[in-house]
Amino acid sequence: MWTFLIRRLLQSIIVLIGVTLISFISLQMGGDPTYLFVSENASVEEIQRAREALGFDRPLPVQYLSYVWNALHGDFGNSLSYRQPAMGVVLEAMPATIELTFFSLVLAIGLSIPLGIFAALNRGRPVDGGIMTLAMLGQSIPNFWMGIMMILYFGLYLGWFPISGHVPFLEPLFAGEFSTAFRNLPQSMYYMVLPALAVGTYTLARNARLIRSSMLEVLGQDYVRTARSKGISETRVVMHHAMRNAWLPVVTMIGLEFGFLLGGVVVVETVFSYPGIGRLVFNAINQRDIPVVQASVILLAGIFILLNLIVDLIYARLDPRVKL
Incomplete structure (x- = not known):
């Protein structure tokens, strides 16, 4: 029974990792996510500063690991509409x-x-x-x-x-x-x-x-x-x-x-x-x-x-x- 349970738990963890990966990739496929966090009239310099502050200038694998790490701690970012977690x-x-x-x-x-x-x-x-x-x-x-x-x-x-x-x-x-x-x-x-x-x-x-x-x-x-x-x-x-x-x-x-x-x-x-x-x-x-x-x-x-x-x-x- 324990072998069966451990095998199912490992499968569940793999599936959850796949979900986080797909959700992260879908964000990247929509274009540069920085533009979601700045106003429409932002200058190039303001966009670049926001990109660096949000960490979107880092390599994608680093961004994904950071995203997973934050998610494990319950941090999924702040809602853009409600201005709260x-x-x-x-x-x-x-x-x-x-x-x-x-x-x-x-x-x-x-x-x-x-x-x-x-x-x-x-x-x-x-x-x-x-x-x-x-x-x-x-x-x-x-x-x-x-x-x-x-x-x-x-x-x-x-x-x-x-x-x-x-x-x-x-x-x-x-x-x-x-x-x-x-x-x-x-x-x-x-x-x-x-x-x-x-x-x-x-x-x-x-x-x-x-x-x-x-x-x-x-x-x-x-x-x-x-x-x-x-x-x-x-x-x-x-x-x-x-x-x-x-x-x-x-x-x-x-x-x-x-x-x-x-x-x-x-x-x-x-x-x-x-x-x-x-x-x-x-x-x-x-x-x-x-x-x-x-x-x-x-x-x-x-x-x-x-x-x-x-x-x-x-x-x-x-x-x-x-x-x-």
Whole structure:
């Protein structure tokens, strides 16, 4: 187990180094970054002094090592728009995105599991075809279009849900204001219904198809037929015998989905004016606030790598064969 863990940790470190390298190179590909830190009317001498002060006159390998060293100490530079540390700006927006991502994941998992099982148990019937057709549509429709349609119909036409805004839940919870946090929870969930559906539709559709195919494979195994021949109830056969082994690919997908959803909220948060990290990155790109973009990319990559590592460990626990 320790060899497996060490190997995964080394792989995670290599991936994180690759992310820092790509984010650094992308900054250099955009041209001389010095011009982002000086005014449009700066003279040649002022630009040169700024270049030397910022260290952009040094060789690129030296700049990269300096960038990594500063990043290891939590220094990602100052935001050009907010005039404060970039990572601090990103961390302020992170709780709202985690709320939306978590709620989207719970919504997607809570619906995909019963839909996938029900479709597998009714294989070849009209209800199976209907569920799989809806799943195909859910995977085909872009989430930003889904969000716009939800705003127009459920927000503006029916007036059931708000089309923008956010009531914080995690921020007061982290601050120790538990009464405020749980008082905000119903409103927070109410504001997240539409964006969570827009974000989680693809995950819901894909997981429903995955659970269906996994269940169909397991239901055809000999031990399931043996359990049925012993007179065990169908509910116990499905939930105790079949689901126990059908969970393995599902656990992998669920663990990774949180990371995928974090990266997929950028457009949805912009559509719903949701004050999370996705909207922050979108605005930072428009304003060429490179430090904020870099800090966001590295933070999201770090979270995704950590989740991937946790999933590997859970998978190794569920199926010891993967450690080989």
